[in-house]
Amino acid sequence: MTAERPLIALDHRAEIAAIHYNNRSIAPLSLPGGQMQPYYRAYRLFSQMLRDPQYTMRLRLQPGDLVAFYNRRVLHGRTGFSNLGAQRHLQGCYVSQDGVFSNFALLQRNREKV
DSSP, X not given: OOOOOOSEEEOTXXXXXXXXXXXXXXXXXXXXXXXXXXXXXXXXXXXXXXXSGGGOOOOOOOTTXXXXXXXXXXXXOOOOOOOTTOOOOOOOOOOOHHHHHHHHHHHHHXXXXX
């Protein structure tokens, strides 16, 4: 599986629309020589900022907890885990943004009819 996309994608107003960051799957970049060092310097600074406590939130989930977030606007990850004999089951799923907005619009329309 491969994909190419900008690390930080902008919308038509030049505002951040999505962040695509996965330090485990980034491939070597094909940049002109003069852009290589500045890019990796910025990439490293960005990576360090992501781990800075002022930009992070840690949440310990309990059995049965659910966490949901907008995957294009919230960077997420997991820290280390020591099970100490307990079993761990983590299940993820993705929901289409268009599907959510469509269902919300239908619910609003039905609500107005009541």
